[in-house]
């Protein structure tokens with residue numbers, strides 16, 4: 009774990025869904041167990057949770073990798089996940105302690121800087137029930153439909169100004185995350201999406217490019233380059 013001067017004062021538990029298979033990455037092992045310059049993605053992800061949060065940590069992994077994960081991460085709680093991300097998060101919630109603030113963080117964002125964690129925790133601790141890190145969108149966005157000839161046809165250009173690409177960790181009061189996941193069949197691409205459906209206000213704090221998600225081989229190359237360049241410069245990532 010890394011050290012920062014900030015501390016929220018509230019009990020924090022970080023739940024890390026890491027039970028995906030990494031189909032789009034196409035590596036021979038599930039994504040969280042892929043090596044990045046000598047350490048697995050899940051080890052790097054746990055290492056980058058700031059010590060100052062004094063957080064308990066629950067990592068959710070594929071059922072057949074529970075023993076391997078316990079070898080890699082002897083100090084954290086490891087539980088088996090489900091078929092969808094939201095189900096894995098619910099397995100993590102069931103194993104979490106009684107912390108006041110719950111963060112849900114993708115294993116697939118292993119280089120997330122400490123300041124993103126502390127921003128999210130501070131915003132929840134200051135009274136917001138659900139907080140996500142997000143970045144403005146850089147590309148021009150087009151809404152498309154598939155036309156008769158099989159090509160995508162642009163219907164309109166979407167105003168990108170109010171849009172945010174959201175990252176993790178996503179932070180919640182305990183009550184808000186339990187409410188968001190109260191429906192055992194609820195599925196969404198992120199936890200804030202489930203909270204929104206319950207009418208819970210979700211706020212956005214600035215994210216960071218280093219919190220990028222490893223989804224494709226290109227993302228893995230970028231992460232490996234960042235880690236090896238940081239090592240050459242004597243920085244820790």
Ligand SMILES: Nc1ccn([C@@H]2O[C@H](COP(=O)(O)OP(=O)(O)OP(=O)(O)O)[C@@H](O)[C@H]2O)c(=O)n1
Pocket residue numbers: 024025026027028029030031032033039040068089090091092093094096097114115116117221222223
């Ligand atoms: N059943 C699942 C699916 C996903 N995840 C986790 O949710 C995060 C975000 O998912 P994603 O990046 O899409 O990972 P995968 O589902 O593994 O990727 P893919 O869709 O390419 O298979 C990852 O840390 C992943 O391990 C999970 O815990 N359980």
Ligand SMILES: C[C@](O)(CO)[C@H](O)COP(=O)(O)O
Pocket residue numbers: 093114173174175176197198199221
């Ligand atoms: C939770 C998330 O990382 C926020 O950007 C993202 O929604 C995960 O999506 P995926 O389709 O499961 O990769």
